[in-house]
Amino acid sequence: MNVIRRRPWDLPQRLATPAHLAFSRRTLLGAGLGALALAPAGVLAQRVSDVAKLPDPTSDLYPAKRNEAFKLDRPITDETINLHYNNFYEYGTAKDVAAPAQQLRVRPWTVKIDGLVEKPIEIGIDDLIRRMTLEERTYRHRCVEAWSMAIAWTGFPLRKLVEFARPLGSAKYVKMTTFFDPKMAPGQRLPWFPWPYVEGLTMAEATNELAFLATGAYGHPLARQQGAPLRLAVPWKYGFKSIKSIVQFTFVEQRPVGLWEAVQPSEYGFWANVNPAVPHPRWSQATEEVIGTGERRPTLIFNGYGDYVADLYKGLEKERLWS
Ligand SMILES: Nc1nc2c(c(=O)[nH]1)N[C@H]1C(S)=C(S)[C@@H](COP(=O)(O)O)O[C@H]1N2
Numbered sequence: 001m002n003v004i005r006r007r008p009w010d011l012p013q014r015l016a017t018p019a020h021l022a023f024s025r026r027t028l029l030g031a032g033l034g035a036l037a038l039a040p041a042g043v044l045a046q047r048v049s050d051v052a053k054l055p056d057p058t059s060d061l062y063p064a065k066r067n068e069a070f071k072l073d074r075p076i077t078d079e080t081i082n083l084h085y086n087n088f089y090e091y092g093t094a095k096d097v098a099a100p101a102q103q104l105r106v107r108p109w110t111v112k113i114d115g116l117v118e119k120p121i122e123i124g125i126d127d128l129i130r131r132m133t134l135e136e137r138t139y140r141h142r143c144v145e146a147w148s149m150a151i152a153w154t155g156f157p158l159r160k161l162v163e164f165a166r167p168l169g170s171a172k173y174v175k176m177t178t179f180f181d182p183k184m185a186p187g188q189r190l191p192w193f194p195w196p197y198v199e200g201l202t203m204a205e206a207t208n209e210l211a212f213l214a215t216g217a218y219g220h221p222l223a224r225q226q227g228a229p230l231r232l233a234v235p236w237k238y239g240f241k242s243i244k245s246i247v248q249f250t251f252v253e254q255r256p257v258g259l260w261e262a263v264q265p266s267e268y269g270f271w272a273n274v275n276p277a278v279p280h281p282r283w284s285q286a287t288e289e290v291i292g293t294g295e296r297r298p299t300l301i302f303n304g305y306g307d308y309v310a311d312l313y314k315g316l317e318k319e320r321l322w323s
């Protein structure tokens, strides 16, 4: 089925609703999204506040100490803005997923580690978080749609999880997978996406100092729309690599195919490193809209993180490193 010829951000804002992804309203209603869109605001607000009241068993770990090694060249985006402008296709194709995302149940939450490892592991998220030392890092985030933010994440280096996993020498990539539960994620009832969301990194990328697993943001545990309870932050790559609400890390020999690469391989590749000189097939990547400021800034190669990561790509110049 070749339905996704256009992605929502090609459309004028007023048209950027799921109904304009070239599907009939009936299809959407059948998929359950119509009902969500039609739910009175009050009903949704009620559900949101009920879920939000549940205590987070790790909240005593926040705020964590900031790691001052990671400096920003711009102010941190306001938390309120960050919480109301999100990409989370499991909860809708526009940016206003904050309310529907409150349906995501974040406890109990089990993380599986499997594939080419000494011994597969299943561990509860609270247990995992308490085994790690949380720190705060301020990172830029550059979406492939040419907008950006700057965020204070809390979490731990992905490298620490890799060490905990004890991968075999034959492991070449780590494949990460988001939860799959169409009952609590209306977007997963849209049959034209190959759910669940998947992303992957090479072992060298996964163990790079910058690769970070976020458990919190702005001094407290992650909000659901940010990808609670565990999401990736790889700030030198386009935002779609930073997979949310991860349930599984699988060490593999074959290069994983991410959800966006599966949907549109001509536009979204495996590497997806930020490069202002290489346009997306349908738009320029030269500048970015800094959300919440009205400002456009020139985009930097590797999103400004070349000192950390440029070496990873030496000798790979023939690969499609940039989209
Ligand atoms: N599971 C999942 N992860 C995801 C996405 C998604 O739709 N589903 N969107 C990606 C994209 S395109 C971006 S830009 C970031 C957005 O993260 P934010 O909403 O916290 O800014 O999440 C990424 N991770």
Ligand SMILES: [Mo]
Pocket (backbone or CB within 6 Å): 087, 142, 143, 144, 145, 238, 239, 240
């Ligand atoms: Mo994105």
